[in-house]
Amino acid sequence: MYKSEKLVHQIKQLIENGSYSPHTKLPSIRVQAEISGYSLMTVLNAYQLLVAEGRVYSKEKSGFFVAESYTPKTVNDSYTSGPQTVKINSKVFSYLKATQRLDQLYFSSAFPDEKCLYNAKIMRILATYAQKKPIDGINKNMPPGNAKLRQQIANRYNIQGIPTHANDIIITSGALDALNLSLQTLTTPGDYILLQDTIFYGAWQAAERLGLHVVTLPTDMQYGFDLEAFKNILSTYPIKVCWFMLNSHNPIGFTVQDEIKKKIAELLQQHDVYLIEDDTYHELYYAGHRPLPMCYFLNNEKVLHCSSFSKVLGANIRIGWVRTTHFSEKIQHLQFMSTLSANTLIQSTLADFIATPYYDKHLQQLRKQLYQRKNNLYRLLSKHIPKECHIHYYSSGYFLWIELPQNINSIDLFNILIEKNIGITPSHLFNIDQSPQNYLRINSSFELTPRHEQALYILCNTISQLINKRD
Structure with a gap:
């Protein structure tokens, strides 16, 4: 178990045994690091995992607080489905065709930012082999x-x-x-x-x-x-x-x-x-x-x-x-x-x-860069996304999984944003449930340039408009 997961487990126990009551402020990241002996990064990861699970919430410039209540959730409220015949190719095809025309705002991409992946050493080796004929x-x-x-x-x-x-x-x-x-x-x-x-x-x-x-x-x-x-x-x-x-x-x-x-x-x-x-x-x-x-x-x-x-x-x-x-x-x-x-x-x-x-040096640099960019996007998104939404944060990879209010269909959001040259990936691509769904995936690996920040503001404002329209 990672150090951050151990700290998460310790804090959960304190919440469950009543040591931390609802809305109690957790020790600051620096104080928690001193108490636990863990690094600041480990404590931050632990707090973000607790936020992702819904056990803790954060207030800008105030810190982290114990949530009112917590009920473990599944992606769908339904139970296990029986055997099904799958028909999904048509909606995957439609989605991929729609995102082909996006101009660089790849919140919807399944790949990390190519600038993070470029490695000069492998390019030199590739060039050497390419010169051999045959x-x-x-x-x-x-x-x-x-x-x-x-x-x-x-x-x-x-x-x-x-x-x-x-x-x-x-x-x-x-x-x-x-x-x-x-x-x-x-x-x-x-x-x-x-x-x-x-x-x-x-x-x-x-x-x-x-x-x-x-x-x-x-x-x-x-x-x-x-x-x-x-x-x-x-x-x-x-x-x-x-x-x-x-x-x-x-x-x-x-x-x-x-x-x-x-x-x-x-x-x-x-x-x-x-x-x-x-x-x-x-x-x-x-x-x-x-x-x-x-x-x-x-x-x-x-x-x-x-x-x-x-x-x-x-x-x-x-x-x-x-x-x-x-x-x-x-x-x-x-x-x-x-x-x-x-x-x-x-x-x-x-x-x-x-x-x-x-190769291992490249992997180390890549992990560090993706970690920083994911945290940057998470912080910015947490600041501007409507409070009715929930960001599921996990300490790996480069995706953020966002839960919208139940009455908001992520397909509607996708269709609005695609006309504004902004891509997201609605959850209906990842399952065969035909009913409206309120989840989406965004790629956090890209640098937060002013253009990307503006796209993120539009994303958050569009979600707000959909929420107000449904109220």
């Missing part, structure tokens, strides 16, 4: 991929205490390719799979394309995962595969604690269910160690772990991978019938770059 070893970059790159990826698993051989790694054309290949490997049309009720829309698209029955798991906004609902689902439905995102979740942002991951592993083992883990944002943590993937807790053929480099090195570095101890041959067969192989030039470049100290 590129050496093209055949060696065919599935399962560049041997040196696979070894470098395997080494990073081994450092986390996850025994991994280079042969356990298959290089793919990005994370979505890795996830799609994994799901296609494990399922046949008509199988039952389990998805979190709010998750990256690529999961829904894959389920639709493969003709799968989907059962959804409600999202616990406090812990990120509803273990009791998970247990009930596995006992009720013939689930073959779970597709979960547990670290720096997109779109909400939470990271599930290790204690919960252990229990997830136990239930998967007990019910003999496969897990595909989408761990695309695993490097974008702000404190402590890199979050552990599920293959640490269940290191067998039942877990296929998928990730990529695009969220830390840029959309043009579209190289992903699958870690699997059992399905390598089948995935490679599917690759030869579809994407064939990932870009050979990029594979060779990455293999050399990751072997240098520059």
Whole structure:
């Protein structure tokens, strides 16, 4: 457990046992740091996590106070849904076409600001390989991929205490390719799979394309995962595969604690269910160690772990991978019938770059920059967004998940803002609930230039207008 999470737990206990009554002012960040022995940054993270959970509220220039009451919430008030046939491609297509015409105000982008991701060292390596005519070893970059790159990826698993051989790694054309290949490997049309009720829309698209029955798991906004609902689902439905995102979740942002991951592993083992883990944002943590993937807790053929480099090195570095101890041959067969192989030039470049100290240095700088920008946007948004809204802040990644009043449809907000050249991502893209929804995701990775600040003011004012119109 991170230091900030330990402090959160301590403060929760003080609230629950009555030591801190409603509207009691918490010690200032500096005083709390002196009392606890933690750094100012750790205390700030803890307070922001408590605000995100609704246990604490902040007043500008006054500090942090205990909230009146607290009830853990899920993204939807509904319980687990039964099996459903997915139809989502049309609304994803409409959304992506609408945002294509946006001019630089990428609050809606799924990628970090490219300026944060640029690295001169990798560009020099890429230029060196590009000058070779032809590129050496093209055949060696065919599935399962560049041997040196696979070894470098395997080494990073081994450092986390996850025994991994280079042969356990298959290089793919990005994370979505890795996830799609994994799901296609494990399922046949008509199988039952389990998805979190709010998750990256690529999961829904894959389920639709493969003709799968989907059962959804409600999202616990406090812990990120509803273990009791998970247990009930596995006992009720013939689930073959779970597709979960547990670290720096997109779109909400939470990271599930290790204690919960252990229990997830136990239930998967007990019910003999496969897990595909989408761990695309695993490097974008702000404190402590890199979050552990599920293959640490269940290191067998039942877990296929998928990730990529695009969220830390840029959309043009579209190289992903699958870690699997059992399905390598089948995935490679599917690759030869579809994407064939990932870009050979990029594979060779990455293999050399990751072997240098520059890669980890780049990751450290990126985390620091994203942390600062997320906090800056959070503070500005907290100052101007209507008090009826709630910002869910989690200490990783670069997304903020905003809860609007229940009578405000985020699609209405999207349609108004898109005409003003401002993009947001409404929550209906991340689930298959057809009813109006009041959540949205914004990207916090971009520098707060005057133009971006003005766009944020327009966003907040538009929300205010919608609230007043509904009253």
